[in-house]
Amino acid sequence: MPKPTPEQLEKINRFTLVPLTEENCYVFNDLMIDDQPTSYYSKIHENLLRKFAQDAKAGIALLLGHDTSRLPVGRSFDSEIREDLNQETGEYMKSVYGSFYIPLGMNTESGLSTDDIAKAIDSGTAFDTSIGFSAKRWDCSICGFDIRDWRNCAHLPGKTYEIERDGVVRQETCYVIAGADGNGELLENSLVYAGAARRAQIQKNFSMTPTVRENEKGTKLHLMENFKDVPIDATIYQYYTAGGVVLFTDTDERTSGSQYLKQRSEQEVNFEQFKQVLSQFGIEAETPEHLSEALVKFQNLEASLTEKDNQIQSLSEQLQAVQGELEDVKGQLSAKDATIKELEARNEELAGKAELAETYRQDLIQQALEAGVRAQGNAFNATLFERFLATLSIDEIKEVINGFENEVKSRFEGARVSTASDKSNKSRLKDDDNVTAEDFEEEHEFRAFVAEKAEQYAKEHGVSIAEATKLMMAKYTAKEKEAE
DSSP states (O other): OOOOOHHHHHHHTTTOSSOOOTTSEEEEEEEEEESSOOTTSEEEOHHHHHHHHHHHHHOOEEEETTOTTSOOSEEEEEEEEEEEEOTTTSOEEEEEEEEEEEESSOBOTTSOBHHHHHHHHHHTSSOEEEEEEEESOEEETTTOSBTTOTTTOOOOTTOEEEEEETTEEEEEEOOEEEOTTOOEEEEEEEEESSOSSTTOEEESOOOOBOOOOOOOOOOOOEEESOGGGSOTTSOEEEEOOTTOOEEEESOOOOOSHHHHHHHHHHHHHHHHHHHHHHHTTTOOOSSHHHHHHHHHHHHTHHHHHHHHHHHHHHHHHHHHHHHHHHHHHHHHHHHHHHHHHHHHHHHHHHHHHHHHHHHHHHHHHHHHHHHHHHHHGGGOOHHHHHHHHTTSOHHHHHHHHHHHHHHHHHHHHOOOOOOHHHHHHHHHTTOGGGOOGGGOSSHHHHHHHHHHHHHHHHHHHTOOHHHHHHHHHHHHHHHHHHHO
């Protein structure tokens, strides 16, 4: 019969009022629970396994067959979580191991003494164990919703469903995942005939680390039969035994989830039969809601077609009206085409007149240049003066021609005698700022002077000859007015 080590006695005696010794204390190690599927298609989440390990270190009761009406025969005093290799799958799994002690020399309410229980464990005739625990969350392994949420989860533990994931359809068995949030409690551990967790058995060897906490108080429990009838916010207490699962909750409130799912299942069967009949009439629907919509559409089809006929008739009348308007527009366009042709003819006529006017202008400029040569001879700058003439109107070009002709006539009438005033004027020409039109004997001389200054100004300031001519004409004409 295994005796506790001094380290184990130190942990054990934290729970006792009278210290136990190695002579009156029996200890054993127990694999209580793991994260593998149980006989009732449930799995304990790793987060809840960690909580169970903490509870076992704090000390949970060791019972016989989950009989909570009788006093415990022992208690846990330590625990640990291990990673064990699953020989069947080749993968590692999380397991919670607990260390328990049994005080020797005591009679139990079952008629067995604690010595008899210890001998049964030593002989291997008592080897299966089963835990009792509570959890807040009980999630569906297929859809992820709480298994009690019958509005969103229609899956039942242990049933197999065809599930499509990532475009692949496969068979999946529904499992209940307990305690994903780690919110739950390990209530007790029992020696049983056969446990729901296949690996839950008493172990021969163990090694633990100490920690202690106060055990939480229990609460009034109510027996339940179906996950789907339990409110989502209720805490579920479950006891694992091979003879049948025992479920309790902390509330007597029940939902109609299981009844709803049963009715929905019957409705789905009826719906499939109804679909087969309606498909013969070309009515297809995947859900009752879609079927209802399809029937409404079918019933309103005739009215809809009548409405479409009325709409087509209305559109036809509108089309006829539009065609009449198009005919009117065509008439208007024809009239506009005639107007456009008339305007084009006028434009051609005006273009011809403009061409004649330009030809006439060029002829006048040529006459002015010839008259300038006659009047001034080789001293006449024909290129410069041609640019100047390009800035003048036809009437102004005519005046220039008259000026040159008068100059030619005056030469034949007699020689001109220069006066002192003339010399003074010629000397003033050197000072451009003081030059006015009066400083020139003839009008064409003044215009030639302006043309020369305009060419010089255009080069210096990067403007056109026409713009420069206007500026210079305005400049020297203004000086004449100032002098007056």
